[in-house]
Amino acid sequence: MKIPDLTELALRNLRESLLRNSLTTVGISVGVASLVAMLSLGIGLQQLFSRRLAKSGLFDTVLVTSHRDMRAMGRERDDDRSGANPGESRVLDEAARVELERLPNVLEAYPDIRFSAELRYEDKPHLVMISALPESAKSNDAFDGMQGGFFSSDTASEVIVQKAFAEELLGNTPPRGSEEPNVADLAKPLLGKELTIHYAQRSVSPAAPSPPRADAANSDDNSLAGAAYSVVSREQKVKIVGVADLDPESMRGPTRARVFLPLKLAESLHVMQLTDLREVARAASDQPIYSSVSVRVKNPAQIQALEDAIKKMGFGTFSILDASRGLQQVFRVLYAFLGIFGSLALIVSSIGIVNTLVMAILERRREIGIMKAIGASDGDVKKLFFAEAGAMGILGGIIGVVLGWTIGQLINFGTNLWLKSQSVPPEHFWAVPWWLVALAIGFSFLVSLVSGLYPAGRAARLDPVQALRYE
Amino acid sequence: MTMVPSVSSPPGTQAIQVENLCRHYRMGETLIRAVDGVSLGIHAGEFVALLGSSGSGKSSVLNLIAGLDRPTSGSVVVQDRDLAKLSREELAKYRLHVVGMVFQSFNLIASMTLAENVELPLRFAEVDRGQRSKLAREALERVGLRARMDHRPSELSGGEQQRAALARALINRPQLLLADEPTGNLDSHTGTEIMDMVRQFNRELGMTVVMVTHERALAERYAQRMIFLADGKLVDDRANDDRANDDRANNDRANTSAADSGKQGGQL
Numbered sequence: 001m002k003i004p005d006l007t008e009l010a011l012r013n014l015r016e017s018l019l020r021n022s023l024t025t026v027g028i029s030v031g032v033a034s035l036v037a038m039l040s041l042g043i044g045l046q047q048l049f050s051r052r053l054a055k056s057g058l059f060d061t062v063l064v065t066s067h068r069d070m071r072a073m074g075r076e077r078d079d080d081r082s083g084a085n086p087g088e089s090r091v092l093d094e095a096a097r098v099e100l101e102r103l104p105n106v107l108e109a110y111p112d113i114r115f116s117a118e119l120r121y122e123d124k125p126h127l128v129m130i131s132a133l134p135e136s137a138k139s140n141d142a143f144d145g146m147q148g149g150f151f152s153s154d155t156a157s158e159v160i161v162q163k164a165f166a167e168e169l170l171g172n173t174p175p176r177g178s179e180e181p182n183v184a185d186l187a188k189p190l191l192g193k194e195l196t197i198h199y200a201q202r203s204v205s206p207a208a209p210s211p212p213r214a215d216a217a218n219s220d221d222n223s224l225a226g227a228a229y230s231v232v233s234r235e236q237k238v239k240i241v242g243v244a245d246l247d248p249e250s251m252r253g254p255t256r257a258r259v260f261l262p263l264k265l266a267e268s269l270h271v272m273q274l275t276d277l278r279e280v281a282r283a284a285s286d287q288p289i290y291s292s293v294s295v296r297v298k299n300p301a302q303i304q305a306l307e308d309a310i311k312k313m314g315f316g317t318f319s320i321l322d323a324s325r326g327l328q329q330v331f332r333v334l335y336a337f338l339g340i341f342g343s344l345a346l347i348v349s350s351i352g353i354v355n356t357l358v359m360a361i362l363e364r365r366r367e368i369g370i371m372k373a374i375g376a377s378d379g380d381v382k383k384l385f386f387a388e389a390g391a392m393g394i395l396g397g398i399i400g401v402v403l404g405w406t407i408g409q410l411i412n413f414g415t416n417l418w419l420k421s422q423s424v425p426p427e428h429f430w431a432v433p434w435w436l437v438a439l440a441i442g443f444s445f446l447v448s449l450v451s452g453l454y455p456a457g458r459a460a461r462l463d464p465v466q467a468l469r470y471e
Numbered sequence: 472m473t474m475v476p477s478v479s480s481p482p483g484t485q486a487i488q489v490e491n492l493c494r495h496y497r498m499g500e501t502l503i504r505a506v507d508g509v510s511l512g513i514h515a516g517e518f519v520a521l522l523g524s525s526g527s528g529k530s531s532v533l534n535l536i537a538g539l540d541r542p543t544s545g546s547v548v549v550q551d552r553d554l555a556k557l558s559r560e561e562l563a564k565y566r567l568h569v570v571g572m573v574f575q576s577f578n579l580i581a582s583m584t585l586a587e588n589v590e591l592p593l594r595f596a597e598v599d600r601g602q603r604s605k606l607a608r609e610a611l612e613r614v615g616l617r618a619r620m621d622h623r624p625s626e627l628s629g630g631e632q633q634r635a636a637l638a639r640a641l642i643n644r645p646q647l648l649l650a651d652e653p654t655g656n657l658d659s660h661t662g663t664e665i666m667d668m669v670r671q672f673n674r675e676l677g678m679t680v681v682m683v684t685h686e687r688a689l690a691e692r693y694a695q696r697m698i699f700l701a702d703g704k705l706v707d708d709r710a711n712d713d714r715a716n717d718d719r720a721n722n723d724r725a726n727t728s729a730a731d732s733g734k735q736g737g738q739l
Contacts, residue, residue, distance in 0.1 A: 372563070373578070375566045464540075468539075
């Protein structure tokens with residue numbers, strides 16, 4: 001029989017026992033709906049995470065450190081060995097930064113300047129971690145919902161403060177568990193106000209071992225001195241231009257900064273950094289030595305190649321990709337888990353198909369006998385039952401996708417309603433991509449055909465003489 | 472659909488050759504010999520009645536000739552095809568193109584209209600839609616049911632249903648019409664109507680007819696030859712001398728088949 005004929009006959013037969021076949025189809029569609037709902041939740045969550053990570057600016061960034069630092073952070077024995085072989089590691093200075101920036105696919109390479117300093121606001125001191133931001137950080141979604149604006153220029157004497165620090169500045173530390181204050185309320189009294197940063201400056205000293213001395217430009221007298229450099233206390237007046245609602249460095253953990261400076265300004269300050277003590281002893285120049293350099297790629301996909309290239313240069317690298325690899329693993333497990341759960345319902349409904357078709361064989365035994373007597377081959381009968389199973393599968397698949405999508409939208413809507421009541425911005429964490437629609441209908445069709453295997457085979461093997469005798 | 476010229480073999484050639492046919496089956500402990508060593512030959516264009524009481528094996532013989540069943544031993548050769556040697560697929564093709572069947576209980580599919588019932592064999596033969604409905608209309612026209620083609624079988628009388636079944640049996644232009652008690656569910660008047668139609672096909676289309684019946688009178692009135700079965704064995708095989716106008720019928724057939732041979736189409 002030809003396919004249009006088969007389809008027509010199959011649909012006609014399905015209409016004949018409408019209630020039973022509808023119930024079976026509903027069973028399939030519930031199965032498909034649960035599969036679609038489960039997987040689209042998984043996909044939506046992953047997309048949400050990926051979106052967040054990509055926008056966070058961490059996804060396309062490789063953190064470059066000198067090898068020695070990496071080892072010093074971890075194992076001391078390694079540190080000893082690298083001390084014996086200093087040629088192994090490279091100094092992360094300006095020359096290295098320029099070299100990194102010239103690597104293929106690199107958007108920019110900027111030093112991580114990070115220091116803790118005393119910050120005075122209305123004569124009250126606050127100890128805080130400060131870090132420098134390049135201009136490109138403007139698009140970082142950590143600054144979504146920021147009050148005020150980004151730095152007017154890369155050298156402007158301006159700062160952005162994080163919400164928690166803004167609270168500290170205003171002197172109100174609310175008790176735990178109370179509602180978080182609105183960032184706009186915090187920003188109002190702070191924007192445009194002046195802060196004074198007290199920091200330690202690494203000063204250029206022409207002679208290597210030199211006695212402690214006071215810098216001419218230094219206003220304070222409490223200067224420190226080392227073997228190859230001197231440290232002087234400095235201050236810098238800055239204006240608050242923005243209050244960030246979110247925590248831009250939440251991934252950094254304990255060393256995360258609460259106050260942000262424009263990068264060029266921070267560079268010009270020559271702030272004494274932790275690594276200086278070690279590196280300056282090795283470096284023959286007065287060039288600044290960076291504790292780490294952030295390298296941004298044009299496309300997150302190129303991050304692996306870039307990391308390899310940087311490792312070849314003799315630096316240590318760390319990227320969120322390393323962390324996200326673990327995350328991808330988690331999502332793969334989540335998919336499998338959700339997929340299995342979703343499929344369970346479909347498998348149960350496939351038993352419904354088998355049942356319906358076996359019943360149909362018993363009921364239509366005589367009809368099968370008639371068809372065989374007037375010339376239907378085993379194949380024709382088999383195909384007819386397959387077509388019925390397949391039609392139920394496709395129909396159930398389509399209804400199921402619509403159902404699953406609707407359930408998803410409802411849950412999304414409900415959750416966003418709840419998020420809104422918690423004054424969290426709404427999120428789209430439910431995604432039904434086209435491939436999932438195709439996959440769900442295809443899978444439903446396939447499961448139905450497999451379910452049709454046994455009934456179709458049984459119908460095809462029916463002995464026409466006996467079938468005709470059956471009343 | 473491939474149209475081949477006239478289905479009718481010249482009268483006198485052997486259409487069906489049954490040789491020492493046995494069909495045994497087991498029912499619990501007992502072996503039932505439904506057909507037990509039957510041999511017979513049927514000429515092309517012949518109208519033969521298989522007679523016997525119930526359980527005599529006449530229906531079993533018909534089913535074996537129809538290719539619905541396979542013999543335990545012996546052979547059925549229909550137009551040089553040894554049915555026992557055909558595969559299931561080939562046997563289905565044989566049923567589709569060579570045999571037309573009518574049954575006591577009509578066996579129309581209840582969920583389909585008459586037109587759909589009649590064109591069903593054409594679906595299995597993969598005839599395209601336009602051709603199918605044209606042929607179905609023609610076949611229903613022939614049995615006088617053109618006006619009722621969109622009705623379902625349940626809306627028709629028994630006689631009308633059997634006429635539709637006849638139209639379905641004829642749609643593929645088979646050489647063989649096998650009828651299993653075709654009038655068994657009909658009153659005598661309607662039965663006569665159906666039998667007249669069968670006789671008409673036998674004469675005008677040159678179809679070989681094998682009819683199973685237990686009504687001797689019916690056989691005597693329509694069949695050229697009567698074969699009697701009892702307990703699966705052939706007990707008598709004789710020409711029907713009583714058949715009215717038999718000579719005239721033969722003449723008619725010779726004339727019509729000569730006249731029709733040009734336009735008649737068949738299919739294999």
